[in-house]
Amino acid sequence: MNMTALRWGLGVAAAVLVSSFSVGVQAQDPAASETLFRNVRVLDVVKGQLGAPTNVLIEGGRIAKIGGDITPRGPAKIVEGGGRTLMPGMIDVHVHLTFGALTMPQMLSPDLTPEKAEDAAGRQAHDMLLRGFTAVRDAGGPIFGLKRRIDAGDVVGPRVWPSGAVISQTSGHGDFRLPSERSRKFGGTVSRSELFGANFIADGTSEVLTATRENLRFGASQIKLMAGGGTSSDYDPIDVTQYTFEEMKAAADAAADWNTYVMVHAYTPRAVRRAIDAGVKCIEHGQLLDEATLRVMAEKGIWLSTQTLADDNPNMDPNRREKRREILANNAALWQNAKKLGVKLAWGTDFLFEPELNAEQNAYLIRLKSWFTPAEIVKLVTYDNAQLLALSGPRTPYAGKLGVVEEGALADLILVDGDPLARIDLLGDPAKNFDVIMKDGKFYKGGQ
Numbered sequence: 001m002n003m004t005a006l007r008w009g010l011g012v013a014a015a016v017l018v019s020s021f022s023v024g025v026q027a028q029d030p031a032a033s034e035t036l037f038r039n040v041r042v043l044d045v046v047k048g049q050l051g052a053p054t055n056v057l058i059e060g061g062r063i064a065k066i067g068g069d070i071t072p073r074g075p076a077k078i079v080e081g082g083g084r085t086l087m088p089g090m091i092d093v094h095v096h097l098t099f100g101a102l103t104m105p106q107m108l109s110p111d112l113t114p115e116k117a118e119d120a121a122g123r124q125a126h127d128m129l130l131r132g133f134t135a136v137r138d139a140g141g142p143i144f145g146l147k148r149r150i151d152a153g154d155v156v157g158p159r160v161w162p163s164g165a166v167i168s169q170t171s172g173h174g175d176f177r178l179p180s181e182r183s184r185k186f187g188g189t190v191s192r193s194e195l196f197g198a199n200f201i202a203d204g205t206s207e208v209l210t211a212t213r214e215n216l217r218f219g220a221s222q223i224k225l226m227a228g229g230g231t232s233s234d235y236d237p238i239d240v241t242q243y244t245f246e247e248m249k250a251a252a253d254a255a256a257d258w259n260t261y262v263m264v265h266a267y268t269p270r271a272v273r274r275a276i277d278a279g280v281k282c283i284e285h286g287q288l289l290d291e292a293t294l295r296v297m298a299e300k301g302i303w304l305s306t307q308t309l310a311d312d313n314p315n316m317d318p319n320r321r322e323k324r325r326e327i328l329a330n331n332a333a334l335w336q337n338a339k340k341l342g343v344k345l346a347w348g349t350d351f352l353f354e355p356e357l358n359a360e361q362n363a364y365l366i367r368l369k370s371w372f373t374p375a376e377i378v379k380l381v382t383y384d385n386a387q388l389l390a391l392s393g394p395r396t397p398y399a400g401k402l403g404v405v406e407e408g409a410l411a412d413l414i415l416v417d418g419d420p421l422a423r424i425d426l427l428g429d430p431a432k433n434f435d436v437i438m439k440d441g442k443f444y445k446g447g448q
Contacts, residue, residue, distance in 0.1 A: 033059065033060070033074050033075065033076075034057060034058060034059050034064075034072045034073065034074060034075070034076040034077070035057070035058040035076060035077045035078075035079065035411075035438075035441065035443075035447075036055060036056070036057050036058075036070060036072055036076050036077070036078050036079065037055065037056040037057075037058070037079045037081050037086055037413075037415070038055050038078060038079065038080055038081055039053050039054075039055070039080065039081040039082060039083055040053065040054065040055070040056060040079075040081030040083070040084060040085070040086040040415065041053055041054070041081075041083060041084070041085050041086065041419075042054060042056065042066060042085075042086050042087075042405045043085050043086065043087040043088075043378065043405065043420070043421070044405075045087065045088060045375075045378050045379045045382045045383045045403065045404060045405075046379065046383055046404065048373075048375030048376075048378070048379065048421060049421075050085060050419055050421055053081075053083055054066060054067050054068075055067065055068065055069070055070045056070075056086060056405070057070045057072060057076075058411045058413075058438075058441045059073075059441075060441065061400075061410060061411050061440040061441035061442075062400065062408060062409065062410060062411055062441065063405065063406060063407055063408065063409050063410075063411050064407065065407060066405070066406070066407055077443075077447060079415070079436060079446075079447055081415065084415050084416060084417055084418075084435065085415070085416040085417075085418065085419055085420065086405055086413055086414075086415055086416075087378070087382070087405065087413070087414050087416060087420065088134075088382040088383070088386075088402065088403050088404055088405055088409075088412060088413065088414070089132060089133070089134025089135065089158075089382075089402075089412035089413060089414055089437070089438075089439060090132045090133045090134065090365070090381045090382060090385075090414070090427070091133065091134070091135045091136065091137075091381060091382060091385035091386055091389065091402065091403065092128075092133050092136045092137075092347075092348050092349055092361065092381075092385070093136070093137040093139075093305050093346045093347065093348040093385045093388050093389065094137065094139045094284060094305055094307065094347075094348025094349060094350045095128070095136045095137070095138055095139065095348060095349060095350070095351070096138065096139055096140060096141050096350070096351070096352055097121045097124060097125055097128075097136070097138050097141070097143060097146060097157075097160070098117055098118070098120075098121040098141040098142045098143065098146075098198075099140075099141050099198075099352050099353060100121075100124060100351040100352060100353075100354075100355065100357075100358055101117070101120040101121045101123065101124040101355055101358075102117060102120055102353065102355065103353055103354070103355065104353045106120075107353065108178070114142070114145075114196065117142065117196070118142070118145055118146050120355075121142075121143075121146050122146055122149070122150075122155045122157065124355065124358055125146065125150060125155060125156070125157030125158065125160075126155070126156045126157055127358065127359070128157065128158055128358070128361065129156055129157050129158050129437065129439065129444055130430070130437065130444065130445060131361055131362055131430045132362070132414050132427070132430045132434050132437055133158050133361065134158050134159065134412035134413075134414075134437070134438075134439045135158050135159040135160075135161070135385075135386075135389065135402055135412065136158045136159070136160055136161070137160075137161040137163070137221075137222070137348070137388070137389060138160055138161065138162050138163055139163055139166075139224055139263070139284065139348070139350070140163050140164070140165065140166035140174070140198075140199075140224040141163075141165070141166065141197070141198050142165075142196055142197035142198055143160065143162040143163070143164065143197075144162055144164065144197075144218050144219055146160070147160040147162050147219075147397075151397075156444060158439065159397070159398050159402075159412070159439070159440075160397070161221040161222065161389055161392060161396070161397060162219060162220055162221055162397075163215065163220055163221070163222055163223060163224040163263075164197070164214075164215035164218060164219075164220040164223075164224075165194070165197050165198060165199050165200045165211070165214075165215060166198070166199045166200070166224045166225075166226060166265075167199070167200050167202055167208065167211045167212065167215075167223065167224065167225045167226065167251065168199055168200070168201055168202070168225075168226040168242070169201070169202070169203055169226070169242050169243055169247070170183060170201055170203050171235045171236060172201075172226045172233075172235075172236055172242045172243075173226040173228065173229060173230035173233045173236050173242065173265055174199040174200075174201070174226040174233070174265075175199070175201055175233065175235055175236075176191065176193035176198055176199055176233075177191045177193065177201075178192075179234075183201075200214065200215075203247075204247065205246050205247055205250040208225075208243070208247045208248075208250045208251050209250050209251070209254050211251075212250070212251045212254040212255060212262075213254055216254070216255070216258050216260075216395075219397070220260075220395070221260060221392040221395045221396055221397055222255070222260050222261055222262070222263055222282075222391070222392050222395070223251055223254075223255045223260070223261070223262045223263070224262075224263055224264075224265070224284075225243065225248065225251050225262050225263070225264045225265070225275075225280070226242055226243070226264070226265045227241070227242050227243055227248065227264035227265060227266040227271045227272075227274070227275050227280075228240060228241055228242055228264075228265065228266040228267050228268055228271035229242070229267070229323075230265060230323075231320050231323040231324045231327060232320060232352050232353065237323075238267060238268075238288075238323055238326065238327070239268060241268065241270050241271045241274060242271070243274075245274055245277060245278055248262075248264070248274065248275055248278035248279075248280065249278040249279055251278075252278050252279030252280055252281075253279065256279065258395060259393045259394050259395060260391075260392045260393055260394075260395040261280075261281035261282060261391050261392070262275075262279070262280045262281065262282075263280070263281070263282035263283070263284055263303075263305065264280050264282070264283060264284060265284050265285060266283055266284070266285065266286065267285050267286060267287055267288040267289075267327065268288045268289075269288070269289055269290050269292070269293040272286060272289060272293055272297075273293060273296070276296060276297070276300060276302055280302075281302060281303060281391060282302065282303040282304075282305055282346075282388065282391070283297065283302060283303065283304050283305065284305050284306070284350075285305075285306055285307070285327075285350075286304050286306055286334060286338075287306070287326075287327045287328075287330045287331050287334050288326065288327070288330055289334060289337075291337055291341065294337055294338055294341045294343055295341055297338075297343050297344075298341045298342045298343045298344075301344060302343075302344070303344045303345075303346055303388055303391070304338050304343045304344065304345055304346070305345075305346040305347070305348055305388065306334060306335070306338075306345070306346075306347070306348075307331075307347070307348055307349060307350045307364075308331070308347075308349075308364045308365075308367040308368060309327070309328060309331050310351065310354070310357055310364075311328075312324060312328070332370065332371070335368075335370075335371040335372075336371055339371060339372070344384075344387075344388075345380065345384060346380070346384060346385050346388040347365070347368065347380050347381060347384075347385065348385075349361055349364055362427055362428045362429070362430055363428050365377065365381055365427060365428070366424060366425055366427065366428040368380065369424055374420060374421050374422070374423075374424035375421055377424055377427075378420055378421065378424070378427075381427075382403040382404070383403040383404055384403075385403065386401075386402040386403025386404070387403070389402065390402075398410070410440065411438055411439075411440060411441040412438065412439050412440065413436070413437075413438040414434050414436065414437055414438075415434070415435045415436035415437075415446065416433055416434060416435070417432075417433050417434075417435050418433060434446075
């Protein structure tokens with residue numbers, strides 16, 4: 001057994017690497033413990049209103065005061081806003097920092113090591129923060145080591161809500177074994193992907209409980225379970241339902257005992273109804289849901305975390321393109337119906353095995369304008385997504401309020417050159433339009 005891979009995958013000991021992800025970080029005056037934004041217009045994302053010019057004081061990673069003639073108590077960094085918009089940092093609630101940083105051939109390469117994978121994921125984390133995404137929910141994969149390094153300041157990246165290894169039944173959407181890898185119950189060994197911390201293949205309530213508790217042990221803020229077929233996996237058609245009621249309930253009960261929740265990958269009404277009955281609190285994807293199931297979700301307060309979806313491309317496996325056909329065809333109707341019926345909505349990207357797509361993260365957010373007003377999009381990617389993060393309760397990795405510019409909230413902020421309520425496309429070009437990006441009161445862009 002490759003013990004180095006096992007320790008990395010489970011987060012027991014992060015690899016000690018030389019950090020190369022500090023490009024774009026602005027050095028701060030060590031004597032300056034405060035930051036004062038002068039003459040900025042605060043974006044109230046809940047009301048969808050842009051305030052009059054004002055001042056905002058940051059102390060110790062939090063927003064200390066808004067409005068009036070503010071005099072810092074000590075040495076302060078002064079940012080002249082010039083009437084620009086100060087808004088909360090954006091949140092993507094469905095990323096895979098590791099899976100999204102590597103192509104499938106790279107994932108399958110015998111030369112891939114935990115250190116190489118974490119290095120690639122760290123570079124993507126850096127770029128993600130520089131696109132204005134100050135917090136993300138990692139929806140499954142090797143993440144605990146990278147998260148620790150980001151939190152320690154060794155790697156630049158967003159705040160991370162980690163799920164840990166995805167939990168899948170044999171032949172489920174998270175069964176990443178090669179055809180040559182037999183089940184460990186029938187003459188095989190622990191699969192390479194499990195050693196890398198990518199997944200747990202768990203069958204029966206006992207194994208599901210163990211897998212759930214293992215992720216919680218290593219710091220998962222929520223649990224990711226595969227409840228139905230998927231487009232990027234080999235063994236499971238889209239229509240199949242995965243995990244029995246008892247297995248899903250075991251995971252949901254174990255998560256609830258830790259005061260957090262389970263999210264599931266699922267598309268079909270049958271898979272989603274079973275998950276809801278089992279106690280699952282958040283559905284990922286859902287493009288094949290009917291109105292009756294969406295009504296149940298609205299009535300029970302179940303979250304729907306879904307995407308604007310990548311288009312097909314010629315490099316995709318033909319089988320994957322066929323599996324995606326109905327998903328893509330139903331994506332617009334899902335957004336429209338879920339919004340109409342009052343389902344709790346969250347947005348994420350879910351880029352997998354196509355690292356070049358990561359640069360399009362903001363552009364995929366802007367695609368929402370087909371179904372939402374600019375104010376609704378801004379609220380969705382800040383306040384609403386923050387409410388989903390808060391569903392982790394005491395398992396949340398960071399104490400404090402996100403998704404708003406309010407006194408006492410965490411100082412994750414973007415200074416935008418323009419008004420996103422008038423021109424939502426401003427959020428689609430962060431390099432041009434984001435003059436300051438701040439996380440936890442520290443500058444990662446601008447602030448000179």
